[in-house]
Amino acid sequence: MIIKNKTILxxxxxxxxxxxxxxxxxxxxxxxxxxxxHEDTLQExxxxxxxxxxxxxxxxxxxxxxxxxxxxAKDVVENEDIDAIINNAGIIQPFVRVNDLDxxxxxxVMKINFFGTLYMVKAFLPYLLKRPxxxxxxxxxxxxxxxxxxxxxxxxxxxxxxxxxxxxxxELKDTNVRVSVVFPGATQTNITKNSGLKxxxxxxxxxxxxxxxxxxxxxxxxxxxxVEKNKMQIxxxxxSNMMNILYRLNPVFATNLIAKQxxxxxxx
Numbered sequence: 001m002i003i004k005n006k007t008i009l010x011x012x013x014x015x016x017x018x019x020x021x022x023x024x025x026x027x028x029x030x031x032x033x034x035x036x037x038h039e040d041t042l043q044e045x046x047x048x049x050x051x052x053x054x055x056x057x058x059x060x061x062x063x064x065x066x067x068x069x070x071x072x073a074k075d076v077v078e079n080e081d082i083d084a085i086i087n088n089a090g091i092i093q094p095f096v097r098v099n100d101l102d103x104x105x106x107x108x109v110m111k112i113n114f115f116g117t118l119y120m121v122k123a124f125l126p127y128l129l130k131r132p133x134x135x136x137x138x139x140x141x142x143x144x145x146x147x148x149x150x151x152x153x154x155x156x157x158x159x160x161x162x163x164x165x166x167x168x169x170x171e172l173k174d175t176n177v178r179v180s181v182v183f184p185g186a187t188q189t190n191i192t193k194n195s196g197l198k199x200x201x202x203x204x205x206x207x208x209x210x211x212x213x214x215x216x217x218x219x220x221x222x223x224x225x226x227v228e229k230n231k232m233q234i235x236x237x238x239x240s241n242m243m244n245i246l247y248r249l250n251p252v253f254a255t256n257l258i259a260k261q262x263x264x265x266x267x268x
Contacts, residue, residue, distance in 0.1 A: 001135045001178060003224055004029040007080050011063055011120065012089030014041025017139070017187060020220035021086060022056065028224065032056045033080055035063075035072065036089070063089055063116035064108075073123035084135040084227070085124050087117045090158075095150045095265055106153050113157035118164060128177050135227055136172075138165040139182045142240040146247050149259050150266045169232050178230050182223055183244070185237030188213045212238065 008025045012018035013034035022045065025032050034056055036042050042058040049056060057080065061072040076082060090113045093105055117138050128134035143151050144158030165181035172179055214237040226234035235241045247254040 001084065001133055001230065002228055006083035007031040007033065009033040009035060009076065009080075009082050009085045009124070011035045011085075011087055011116075013058075014038050014045055017184065017216050017219050017223075018086075018088045019045060020216040021088060021223060024217070024220040024224050026052050026055050030055070031080070033076055033082065034058045035061050037062050063087075063120060064111035066115075066119050069116075069119040069123050073127070077124075077127050081131065082124060082127060083131055083133070084137065085120060085128070086137040086139070086223070087120050087161075088137075088139045089116060090139060090141075091154075093151060093154045096267060097150065098152050100267070101153060109153050110157050110160075113154070114160040114164075117161050121164075121168065125177070129175060131176060134177045135180065135230075136165075136168065136177060137180045137182060137223065137227060139184065140165070142183050142185045142237075142243055144183060146243050146258060147255055149262050166232070178227075180223075180226055180231055180234055182226070182234045182236060183240050184214070184219055185235075185240035185243070186213045187219050187236065188215050 003025055008021075008030050010018055010021050010025070010032060013022050013032070014036035015038075018034075018036070019041075022032050022034055026049070032055060034042055034045065035058075037060065039060045042060065046053055046056060046058055059072055059076065062068050091109060093101060093109045121136060121138070125136070128136065138161050140162045141155070141158040142148075143155035144162045146155075148155055162181055162183075165179055169179040169181075219236045222236050223234055235244055243254060243258070246257070
């Protein structure tokens with residue numbers, strides 16, 4: 001689907017990849033419906049757009065609340081003809097092992113990452129099916145196909161997003177709605193802060209993991225490129241591409257490699 005002259009809804013639009021997606025879509029000549037739980041970041045985003053301000057509308061919503069998402073869909077479609085939704089909003093968990101992760105944190109991660117995505121799909125799909133062409137983009141993670149110690153529940157939520165999206169792709173193949181799942185690797189965003197967590201610290205004397213972070217603007221560019229090429233799977237960053245291949249070839253080796261890289265970030 002060509003982005004120009006389309007109306008694209010983006011969740012988590014106030015910062016990180018979401019904000020970069022807003023800017024990239026506007027630059028492509030699209031209109032944007034920006035959704036975020038933080039009203040202040042949406043306001044800052046809109047104020048910074050200058051003459052492109054008229055191309056964006058903003059909505060504050062908590063995607064983990066099914067009733068709120070259903071109301072969001074009703075409010076949006078009364079004012080906009082939505083051509084695509086990009087379910088980008090998500091959080092990580094505290095960087096601890098499953099044994100030390102409390103149920104409140106588990107529930108929050110699952111509700112936002114998986115159920116939030118599911119609610120958005122269920123709420124907007126009936127409207128998207130009425131459009132001449134439409135697209136659903138769900139953001140999973142490299143952790144959605146490769147286990148990452150200290151982020152096991154986060155990974156489980158993103159693995160659920162992966163299979164949900166791939167199932168949707170199969171179900172919607174003969175319709176006007178295309179479907180893509182995105183697998184970001186290490187990306188320069190403020191997801192730790194937005195998840196309500198403290199910055200992760202490396203244990204004393206341990207080697208810091210050597211992640212080459214992908215700029216959010218490049219992540220957004222690759223997502224849009226994937227949408228315009230109707231790609232089902234979109235891998236972001238050399239790490240995501242490489243680990244996808246390695247995990248398919250030798251899952252045990254790939255798992256041990258990631259565990260070694262992440263060891264310094266886990267509490268002893």
